[in-house]
Amino acid sequence: MTYEPLKGTRILDLTAVVVGPAATWRLGQYGAEVIKVENPEGDLMRGLGGLSPTGQQAGAYLHLNRGKQNICLNLKSPGAAEVMARLVAWADVIVANMRPQALARLGLDGATIRAKHPEKIYCLLTGYGSEGPYGGFPTYDSVVQGAVGLPGLTLARDGAPRFVPLLVCDHVVGEIAAGAIMAALLNRARTGQGVTLEIPMFETMATLVLQEHLAAQSFDPPVGPYGDQRLLSPFNQPLETQDGFIAVTINTDPQVRAFLTATDRGHLIADPRFASVAARAVHVKEWFEVRGTPLTQKTSAEWLALFRAADIAAMPVHTIETLRHDPHLEAVGLMQPEDHPTEGRTTVLRSSILADGAPLPLRTPSAGKGADTATVLADLGYSAAEVQALLDQGAAASA
Amino acid sequence: MTYEPLKGTRILDLTAVVVGPAATWRLGQYGAEVIKVENPEGDLMRGLGGLSPTGQQAGAYLHLNRGKQNICLNLKSPGAAEVMARLVAWADVIVANMRPQALARLGLDGATIRAKHPEKIYCLLTGYGSEGPYGGFPTYDSVVQGAVGLPGLTLARDGAPRFVPLLVCDHVVGEIAAGAIMAALLNRARTGQGVTLEIPMFETMATLVLQEHLAAQSFDPPVGPYGDQRLLSPFNQPLETQDGFIAVTINTDPQVRAFLTATDRGHLIADPRFASVAARAVHVKEWFEVRGTPLTQKTSAEWLALFRAADIAAMPVHTIETLRHDPHLEAVGLMQPEDHPTEGRTTVLRSSILADGAPLPLRTPSAGKGADTATVLADLGYSAAEVQALLDQGAAASA
Structure with missing residues (x-):
């Protein structure tokens, strides 16, 4: 039997770039229904992530946006605001990684939504906790890497400050957000209560770094220097x-x-x-x-x-080329061919999590911007004429 | 009101070192009851993680083992096997990161436990998926880093293969495991069914690396080289x-x-x-x-x-020293002083996740090996005389 632990859970996805899409990708992998709202300019990652046959599905976008329906809305238009009200009413969970100021201007902040719908789960991913002095600052993965000291650690170890060649803060915080949302769903199942979650990338990654590198300075008086001395040895290398x-x-x-x-x-x-x-x-x-x-x-x-x-x-020590052809990964079938609706033949990654010995279902390929606009609007109760009016006004757009 | 979304959920924690303890630490932070079983030699991380006042609570151990009761059992003794049977019956979730062979010898593998208790959630963290040719191989974080190509990426970018100075595979997979367990709890709440989960570190980290670095080679025919060319630029540095x-x-x-x-x-x-x-x-x-x-x-x-x-x-770009005194982290109070039962004054990290504006509760300090042996045995129904007999036999040990 198909293992879909979040079957029937509805996620309204107001995220873009990496950290938010990583969270909703994971929820989708567990079987949640995810509707991603994209603005007419489109998710930055469609092009920023690199080249693709159409220029709209860079590899990172392709892999992190499986299992999501896609509706394109101009959120500043009054018609779109009415669509958003229906989407919010539909959703169990609203996830956003826009900056708080922008969400508040659109009436899509946690305070506004939960005042009307206290039973909803609202999860905001921020760069820096909104109650602290950096609250509202823009950020990206590598800026968080710098702020939490990852290049500072390579400077101490190797003599040069280096970024990790992976969007590690985005991945970690995305997974933590998916977990926090599932915890909130369990809480709601037990108590009937919703919650507003905020998950700041800086504090979250700083916690993981400090768990390891406060080390002997976790004690007062300290019993040694800062840093896990194993990881910081210049000899700790392949x-x-x-x-x-x-x-x-x-x-x-x-x-x-x-x-x-x-x-x-x-x-x-x-x-x-x-x-x-x-x-x-x-x-x-x-x-x-x-x-x-x-x-x-x-x-x-x-x-x-x-x-x-x-x-x-x-x-x-693999390179990406040799990793792709690793005999264990080939034997377990982690990578599989798939025909994408717009990008031709692609390589997709199946779930690495096994449930009763089987990978979780693959879910649908990443969608074009607005690929599901008409379907989602119809599911929300708009008639064909109303859908056409939203498209004509520029409130919504179709692929 | 205190936000404890996993209140009443019972976790039997058969993990050690980092990846498993990171998963159960996160579940504990959400309010789950966690009982950690430690063998008489103790969790390797108590000493491996560095110096501490007693030599038993290295910083990484201290931070990753908050919110857990600790029972010390010699799992090979018959008396301990009977205790384990009661602990398994008590638990909603069993989490392990021992190797499959060792668990099978103890009768603590998923197949044995779920044959008797099909409603349980059993989560096994492995290095490499047990159905593939590397199944059962030992591993640690840095070996996974090598295998998934992180040092291969710095070799391509900087001319030298370098490990990330953070146990990044352990943290990421630990968070994913916590999430997978919560998904399984949601599934059980809806369907009444348990599940056996396996989460292999290699496949899981390979997925995240490939999501970004298959890049233009995600397409057939490829539209460019392997790798996110932004992250791999030698100029992509602080x-x-x-x-x-x-x-x-x-x-x-x-x-x-x-x-x-x-x-x-x-x-x-x-x-x-x-x-x-x-x-x-x-x-x-x-x-x-x-x-x-x-x-x-x-x-x-x-x-x-x-x-x-x-x-x-x-x-x-912070160092650990300057990160500790970052004005934003100080303003939000991420680090706080706490008196530890055995290590004197310590610095602890509060939850970075905010629920309705407040951090999740701090939970209890990390416990000494066997600190809760007597309490846990009493809670499982053992009389004072029976507890003493288990201690005398060497089946159990107290701090």
Whole structure:
């Protein structure tokens, strides 16, 4: 039987770019009905994310907007305001990542909506908590990365401030938002109450960074410096082999002994600095120098075979090209071909989450801007003549 | 009123290190009752995460294990097996990140538990999907980072393969697991059915990486190279100023015009290569060279003031030290002092998620190993004499 845990849950999606679309993509994957409202200029990500056959479905847009119906509305027009009122009434959940000022001007802020519909769940994704001094500032993923210190950590470790080459704040906060919305749905099922959620990217990512990197400064008086000294070791890098790089991690005492044996450094097993988790925490600098020593004596494949035989966690360092053709991903079928309504043959990603052994259903391909305008308006009770009038006024647009 | 959306939900937590504890920490933050089972050697993270006053509560352990009761059991002993049977019966959800082989030996795998209790939600976090050729391989965050190509991306961009200085795979997959569990709770509320979930770290992180970096190769025939060319530009880095680094992002046409004006390059506004989102996607290399030019003419503070006046997203690049004292985080009170039962005065992180304007409750401090053994056993119906017998046999241990 198809596993659709959010079947029947209705999400009104007022998000664009990445963090919001990542949240509603995940809710859609669980079977929620998602209606995405797009303005006539379109979601920035359609073009910003890179090239596509039509110029309207950059890869990142294509993958993050599966499972959503798409209605195009000019939110500033009076006709669209009436459509939005019906969509709000329809929805269980309203999600937005516009700035609070813009939402308030449109009457689509949490206070306005929940004054009329206290049972609704309203989730606002902000850059910075609206009650703090940065409230209302614009932001993007890389600005949050800077603000929470990710490039500051590479500066300390490698001598240069570097962004993570992934929109990591958008993904993490998007998943947290999807979770917070499901928690609110559980709360409503139990109590009948709605809620207004705000999830600020800065505070949320700062929490994850500080959970790891307050470290010894979590205590008063502190028992050591800021930072997880393992992650900040200049030797905490993929290991060079004769023909590439591999990632290896050894944490427990048996793993450490197996690693030292496999790399012909068995004499270090008796070294008291490296003999236990506690000893290695004290001598973390020296230990990471040992475990970070290049392994250029053998090829990556030779090392991986040795480490696997010794039950040590190790993998090749993939590029995107080799990741696409990874034998495990090919065997489990993570990537699949699909014919897209406007972009021709595409590669899509099935759910990585397995329920009773099966991936969640694939859901529908990403829609063109306004692809479902007529259908959604009809479902909201507009007659064919009324739909035409909205299109003629410019309140709505069709693909 | 206190917002506890998972109030009354019971989580049996068989996780250790980071990915599992991150998931159950989040569920606890939503008000779930979490009982963490720890073996006599203790969660590796207690010491691996760094120094602490007692050597038992490294910062990462302290922050990721709030809101959990702790029972210490020697799972291989017959007495503990009987305790586990009662804990499984008590729980709504069982979460584990041990390897499948180890769980099966203990009779704590999903198949065994759900054969007896089909209404339970069982969530297994694996490194690699158990149906694929890497199924059962050990892993840690940095090995997953390597396998999904994060250091491969910095190699392409910066010339050196680098790990992200954050346990980013653990955090992301932990949040996704918390979400998947809440989806399963919603499903059970609606249908009465339990489910066995498997969430493999490799496939899950590969999905997020490929969503962004399949890019133009999402299409057949491809319309360009692999990779988000913006993120992979060597110029996609924090910008050097007279006295430090700042993070700045400009994506829309008005932002680009404001940025070029503010940085005295107004003559480029008319350049057709940079005049629209679509044009900048085609000329992404040249555009990132322009936007990546160092800004050493002024200080960070001067640039930030200019950019804020122009409504451009920009922030200083924090270190952990400066992040801790960030004025916005201080104003909203993200970090707070708390007296810990064993570690003295600590700094704790309140929830970054706001519900009706208020953070979620702080919950209880992280517990010592076995701190709640006696209480939990009593709650499961064991008499004082029976508890003593379990302790005497070595089936259970107390802090």
